[in-house]
Structures are given as structure tokens and as C-alpha cells.
Amino acid sequence: MTIILRQPQFENKVTYIEGNPIHHKDLKRCIADKAKCCVILSNQFCRNPILEDQRNILNALAVKKYVRKHS
Numbered sequence: 001m002t003i004i005l006r007q008p009q010f011e012n013k014v015t016y017i018e019g020n021p022i023h024h025k026d027l028k029r030c031i032a033d034k035a036k037c038c039v040i041l042s043n044q045f046c047r048n049p050i051l052e053d054q055r056n057i058l059n060a061l062a063v064k065k066y067v068r069k070h071s
Contacts (some may be wrong), residue, residue, distance in 0.1 A: 006046065015030070017029070017030040021040065021059040021060075021062045021063045021066070022058070022059065022062050023043075024066060026065065027062075027066045028035075032063060032066055032067055032070075033066065033067050033070035033071050035067075038063050040056050040059050040060055040063070042056050
């Protein structure tokens with residue numbers, strides 16, 4: 001991920017932020033309502049991939065709800 005983010009075509013356009021999209025403070029901190037795109041990364045080393053997929057679906061829905069409410 002670091003290699004991709006340091007490429008010139010992404011350098012000023014992509015920001016990597018760690019947080020929890022369920023928490024509005026994290027979505028506010030990254031200005032999610034102004035973003036053109038949001039990428040939710042999964043934990044490839046998780047013990048339960050089905051649970052990880054379910055969490056990521058809920059995270060995506062949380063971002064979508066936040067953006068609709070604040071746009």
C-alpha cells in the first residue's frame with residue numbers, strides 16, 4: 001500500500017487514514033463526505049474471513065449512511 005501511495009499520480013490525490021468507519025469522528029476526520037472514493041481494506045490475516053467480510057459490509061454501509069447524511 002505504501003508503494004502505491006508514494007507513486008506520483010496518487011501522491012496528492014490519495015490519503016491513507018486508519019480508523020473505524022462506525023465512529024463518526026473518524027469519518028469526520030477524513031472528510032468522508034467530500035471524498036470521491038473510499039476504499040475499505042480487509043485484514044488478510046484474520047482468523048475468520050466470513051466475519052471479516054461481514055464487518056467490511058457493515059463498514060461500507062456506515063460510510064454510505066454518513067455521506068448521505070452529511071452531503
